[in-house]
Amino acid sequence: MSSPTEVTAPVAPAHQATVRRHVAGGGRATKARVRATIGGFGVLAILTCLLAPLVGSTHISLLRAFDRTIPFADNVDAQIFFVARLPRVLAGALVGAGLASAGVVFQALLRNPLADPFTLGVSGGASVGAMLAISFGLSTSIGPLSPVPLATLAGAAGAAFLVYRLATTAGRAMSTSVLLLAGVTLNAFFSAVIMLLQYVSSFTEVYRAMRWLMGDLDIGGFTPVIAAFPLMAIAFVLIAFLPSALNQLSVGSDAAASRGVDVARVQRIAFISASLATSGSVSLAGPIGFVGIVVPHLVRLIVGVDHRVVLPASALFGAAFLVGCDLAARTLFAPVEIPLGIVTAMIGGPFFLWLLVRRG
């Protein structure tokens, strides 16, 4: 019997010991390393956003686009750059960052790396809102929010509120199993409602609805981005407070509490901020799948699992990822555009299969 003061020979593990390599080896979140990692992802995001508007299905002259002597109303190249492409790239960055960070937060909140922003029913509610707006031709707008995004937000908010109420008891920590159950149940219910709506709608309405479900960043102007921005900004600010607490929470509620984390409060902030980010993203571009789960996993493969690195890195990589996917969607088969959700699915599906094979 060995006494703890001796150095015990390591017991040979049953399977490969995973000594993961982090960005610069060693695997510790030292300040310099963290800054370098996040800086690297930041550069990637900025570069992607700078290069993406330069490319498209139509050939344009950048010199002409930026030529101030030509009045904007007459400058086709400038219109294409500033009205068609640039808002699209900005929206893509916002949505990519929003969905990726929401994915990380939900994965920590639900203590499950397979969770994504849509697990808890927010996108189901958003889809019902969008379908209602499309099928019944709703035409109410509020400021820069046109009918379909407005209805989408309303649906998302409704779903999030329902799940929140179901899973929260005053003063106590949320039960993650109730959260998960409530979300999955709501998703199933919303799917049924969506099918019913499609059944009673005309063919074109159904097709438009299906097209919305596939995701689309072609917003044609900055107004939709301006409409979604306040929501996303609040979400990002809230999320910024979470990383350290998410580390603790992902080990266990009691463990986190015993280390000074206000578990109930952190869970609420996590749920609200991630739901806000998801709702804003879905209202802007529809429910684009796989971003919220592929990006966090990819990032963890590179930087490890410390949320203080994973969260900002995922947001930045998510932005670059979605802008890249949108670029592919609008240029691969130009002038035909592939729906964005299909591109992310085509990348995400195989990636997940590969992950599964690799783990096994």
Added chain:
Amino acid sequence: MPLSAQHVSYTYTSRRGAPSFALRDVSIAIERGSLTGLLGPNGCGKTTLLRLLAGILQPHAGTVTLEGRALGSLSRRAVARRIAVVPQETHPAFDYTAIEMVLMGRHPHLGAFALEGPRDFDIAHDAMASTGTGHLADRAYMTLSGGEKQRVIIASALAQQPDVLLLDEPTASLDLGYQMEIALLLQQLNRERSVTMVMATHDLNLAASICDTVVLMRDGRIQAHGATGDVLDGDAVRRLYGVEADVRFHNDAGHLVVVPVGRAR
């Protein structure tokens, strides 16, 4: 008295509304430097008491005090700097390394946005060394053996630099070899580092081997509290578990042993 509870009660309400008392009017004072065992059958309230002492739960009646101050009056971080908890099992959702798990114990000493500095790393390595897990630092936590995992968790609790260490069934899922390992480790930490410990367990022999004080609980109340030698006897076992047991001092082991003999008539 570093940690004590005065007349605390706690109730779990089921969804159907019928309250069930987990603890009724429990008062307990933990002596500084002691290694106290909370003993009792399943459902007696020992885990609840532990969570109340840790400040994870707030009592519905009564107060828990630390160094004479009510736990509720201290910030959570302040409490966490003094009291650490080792849960029965730890299943992190992500693939943290052992050193990352230990560094999480530094959380109450860091700000919300702070990253660990060199001093934190030193404390973490020190804690791992003291639990014999220093060589496992860069290994993935989930690939470790049961005993190694528990020792890493104890190290992470030590990294909090607490005055009091609360443990919930620390050897419940471990085999005999690891049980011995952990038992000796706890004893050593208690003696060499003067860490006050409270351990909830239903392993009577574990308590008999290392605890200097035991608290017997049943149905949410304390039945007895005192030095192990005085309190732990055949009558106590019969009252708690309905089991006839032979409790005697074992010369080779150097402490009391409890041998169950049969069901109580």
Added chain:
Amino acid sequence: MAARTSRIVLALLLAYGAMVAGPAVRATTEVAFGEHGGHRDQQSLRVLRVGDGLRGSPAQRAPVVPRRIVSLVPALTEMLFAIGAGAQVVGVSSYDAFPPEVKKLPRVGALLDPDTERILALRPDLVITYGSQSNAEAQFARAGIRTYSYRHGGIATILESLRELAGLTGRRADGDRIASDLQARFDAVRIRVRGRPRPRTVLVFEHDSGTLRSMFVSGGIGFLHDMLEIAGGEDVFADVKRESVQPSVETLISRAPDVIVEIRANPPPNIDAERRAWLTLTTVPAVRNGRVHFLSGEYLVVPGPRVAQGVEAFARALHPAAFR
């Protein structure tokens, strides 16, 4: 245990994703290969057969003039009434609205939900169906009822279908007369706009209200395209050999149409919001010159006998000077 659970969850997730992606991929394939029409409703399926569309056993194909007709296709219902066979119509689809007589008739479902029980209860001797409703057609064939399937296509197909229905219902003379009238009206429009420069036109039939998102326009084939050509317009998307196209904002700006015609069955609730939506594309000639037209009416989107009215409406919008 944890690994096994995550694998099960993963499998479920992938299945769920496939469930969602499945229809998406199918729908996209349909667009890519032109299966989808996109304009009003049911009139958007391609029938795989070419020919007289008549099915049923040889015995039933004896030339008996049908006395009781049920029609699931609004465009063909209109044709029946136009050629004088309206009195024989005993049941119509859920979406029929013209002529006014159909409002009193019993409804028997539509493309996705034909109520075969109700149809059979009406004891028809001819049922007009969509080509994709093979289940329903099989049921009618078993019951010894003739069916005629709708064929999807341009104006030429509309005229052919008209003549076929006229033949079926023993009203050949009326059918020829209606077809000639339509041709005459088309020719009249052609004459009016002859010699005038043909503006590059986009025909928009669907988009999200208040914005330009989710826009569907007519492509280079189909009756809307044909209508545009007769009305003296040059279809900007004539090169896309599909009935409906979903152009990106970039494509719209680069193709720079001179005229934009939005067509709807019913007028938009807030036409100013729709106008404002177009104002973001300031380099598009149609927007700069105020040539964005909003036309509404069922006749614009139903490929039936009222198609000449639609052609005239387009012509008026494209060449106002020719109609003063």
